[in-house]
Amino acid sequence: MGTVIRLVAMPEETGFAPLGVLGYCLTRSKLLDPVWNKVELPMKAVEHEPEEKLRDILVSILTGCRSIMQVNTRLRPDLALASARGRPQFAEQSILARTLDAFGSDQVAQLQQGFDALLRQESQVFRHPFGDEWLYLDVDSTPLPSSKRAEGSTKGKFEKKTVTGANWHAHAPQYHETLLSRIYIGKTDSGPTYIPAPEAIENTLGFTPEQRAKTILRSDSGFGSDANVNRALQGGWQVLAKGKGGKRPQSYARRGG
Numbered sequence: 001m002g003t004v005i006r007l008v009a010m011p012e013e014t015g016f017a018p019l020g021v022l023g024y025c026l027t028r029s030k031l032l033d034p035v036w037n038k039v040e041l042p043m044k045a046v047e048h049e050p051e052e053k054l055r056d057i058l059v060s061i062l063t064g065c066r067s068i069m070q071v072n073t074r075l076r077p078d079l080a081l082a083s084a085r086g087r088p089q090f091a092e093q094s095i096l097a098r099t100l101d102a103f104g105s106d107q108v109a110q111l112q113q114g115f116d117a118l119l120r121q122e123s124q125v126f127r128h129p130f131g132d133e134w135l136y137l138d139v140d141s142t143p144l145p146s147s148k149r150a151e152g153s154t155k156g157k158f159e160k161k162t163v164t165g166a167n168w169h170a171h172a173p174q175y176h177e178t179l180l181s182r183i184y185i186g187k188t189d190s191g192p193t194y195i196p197a198p199e200a201i202e203n204t205l206g207f208t209p210e211q212r213a214k215t216i217l218r219s220d221s222g223f224g225s226d227a228n229v230n231r232a233l234q235g236g237w238q239v240l241a242k243g244k245g246g247k248r249p250q251s252y253a254r255r256g257g
Helices: 017-029 033-037 050-062 068-074 079-084 093-101 105-122 196-205 226-234 248-256
Strands: 135-145 163-172 177-185 215-219 238-241
Touching: 017 050, 017 079, 033 050, 033 105, 050 068, 050 093, 068 093, 135 196, 163 196, 177 196, 226 238
Parallel strands: 135 215, 215 238
Antiparallel strands: 135 163, 163 177
16 A cells, blocks of 8 residues: 555644744734735635734744745644644635635735835834944845746846846844845846935835934945945935946056056
8 A cells, every 4th residue: 555645634733833923912912003004905805814824924934934835744744733823624725725815915015015014113223322323224135045937037147057136125134134225127237226225214114314324224235336326415415335437447546556
């Protein structure tokens, strides 16, 4: 007789006990409510409310599901983890897939507004003592691997053998917080993606001119063009960047000699 594999519900056992504790605390404290409250999905609620399905998708990410198709085998049988989050059982993977399909530009904007609300409520950056020390924000770009079958995917600059996207983010290293990020197709040059960065940071943080004057935007040479530096300076930020000048550094070095 060959090997037989069956999916068996685990009402009292879980492979993700720390996530169960975290889920219990998040559910009771309603910490993430600002993120979900603004999202309006054009879907009917049959067994699961839209907010519950969004929470299930978040749990699938935290439990290491590489895609929604792993939910039924990795997450859905875990009744103990679902119970810790106040749910009898997590939603089926096809339901979660349809939830993601229902997202349009309006829903993405609503989710961003919700995240910004949570950020202003919880982030330590908004409690930074500007009178005593500088605030550092690192603006950087990192590879974002994706399947070659993913919609809109292209071969990127970062990984020659894989299909990727490009993700720039603003990170506050003093508080280990990523404040915002934006996704571009993988072959996008990093330089032009910097231009909207200061404006996005301004909109998210809402800093006063005095606070921007005490904030240093740090970036590497991929972002260090004159246009990018000038844009940040026009916004009243301080700038620390590697110059993107081609032969200009050598020319300056010869002048100094």
